[in-house]
Amino acid sequence: MKRLFLCSLVLLAAAALGQDAPTMKPVVSMAPAPLTTITQGKASQVPLAFRVIRGYHINSNQPKSEFLIPTALKIGATTDIIIGGTDYPEGHDMSFAFAPDEKLNVYTGDFQVDVSVRPLRSVLPGKYMLRGNLKYQACDNAACYPPKQLPVSFEVKIAKAAPAPRKNPAQSPHSHK
Amino acid sequence: MKRNPLVPIVVAAIIAVMLFAGIHSARKNRAARSPSVSGQVHGKDAPDFELQSLEGKNIKLSDFRGKAVLLNFWATWCGPCKIEMPWFVELQKEYGPQGFQIVGVAMDDSSTEDITKFVREMGINYPVLLGKEEVGQSYGGVNALPTSFFIDRDGKLVAREFGLQSRSVFVDHIKEALNQGQPVQAQK
Incomplete structure (x- = not known):
């Protein structure tokens, strides 16, 4: 048993020494977005889940310096599906080995961005693919990497709106004469 | 059993x-x-280039021949780069009289005005040039910032450093670069 334990320790040490240095791998990935059903003419929030790989951070949407590049999502505009506001999560205030006295506002690990989508009433019911990019700029504890664009795509299902309630026809004041 | x-x-x-x-x-x-991959670059000619300075002058790396050069690739959005800059300001003052010159290359998409503002805020006392991708490529690709190259007085590479390093690492490489090659005065 003791021997097995020692062997495990040695193997773990070897594995740790041999770990790959994550240099040019994509730092951010997007989880497949669930299909969101949206009614014609109504706005709905579509949640998009992203993950920053371990050991890296990216600036939040509101970094604390004008020189830092904020994480920003841009969805391509369509004529009859309106992309409204984008809700970004608050970042974490963190300090890093390269700037222990300075707090940076960053995203690490998993974070979610909500996009407001509003199809016009004229949009035909069905599934629509929306595409865009998440711009981010990543750093690790010792270096920073040039800004990157992560392709983003998600599908929405447009459902038919319930028929509008009938309004009473406007009455002419002359009809009462 | x-x-x-x-x-x-x-x-x-x-x-x-x-x-x-x-x-x-x-x-x-x-x-x-990272760290020292000086074994891979040591003794190779530092690729020459011509870039525009923040003041609009065209500057060549070979203009500094006879001086030991620290060629520092950086960007305004790079946190670790900001940590090195005050050291560089001091090192330029300390070793400049011995024939040492730091040359910054901003690998930024920001406007010249923004870079100039940043440079002023950081009190940088050495020339900063507006970087181009092809210059980074000629140095093997500058994929992580900061990246610094140490060049001796004859224009040969002495060392290369990726990412933030300790000040003492810079001092060692600067001394090494200063001690190699011929100073300007010796050239005829």
Whole structure:
């Protein structure tokens, strides 16, 4: 048993020494977005889940310096599906080995961005693919990497709106004469 | 139960192979990633280039021949780059009289005005040039910032450093660069 334990320790040490240095791998990935059903003419929030790989951070949407590049999502505009506001999560205030006295506002690990989508009433019911990019700029504890664009795509299902309630026809004041 | 005498030998051999593979891979990664990969660049000619300074002058690397040069690739959005800059300001003051020159290359998409504002805020006392991708490529690709190259007085590479390093690492490389090659005065 003791021997097995020692062997495990040695193997773990070897594995740790041999770990790959994550240099040019994509730092951010997007989880497949669930299909969101949206009614014609109504706005709905579509949640998009992203993950920053371990050991890296990216600036939040509101970094604390004008020189830092904020994480920003841009969805391509369509004529009859309106992309409204984008809700970004608050970042974490963190300090890093390269700037222990300075707090940076960053995203690490998993974070979610909500996009407001509003199809016009004229949009035909069905599934629509929306595409865009998440711009981010990543750093690790010792270096920073040039800004990157992560392709983003998600599908929405447009459902038919319930028929509008009938309004009473406007009455002419002359009809009462 | 009788023990097979071969088992411990096989286990030891497996562990030895894994340790060797682990250490070999770690060394390879370390060399590829950062610190001193000076072995790979030492003695090679530093590729010459011509870039525009923040003041609009065209400056060539070869204009500094006869001086030891620290060529520093950086960007305004790079936190670790900001940490090095005050050291560079001091090092320029300290070693400048001995024939040392820092040259910053901003690998930014920001406007010249924004870079100039940043440079003023940081109190940078050495020339900053507006970087181009092809210049980075000629130096093997500058994929991580900061990246610094140390060049001797003859224009030969002495060392290269990726990512934030300690001040003492810079001092060592600067001294090495100053001690190699011919100073300007000796050239005829």
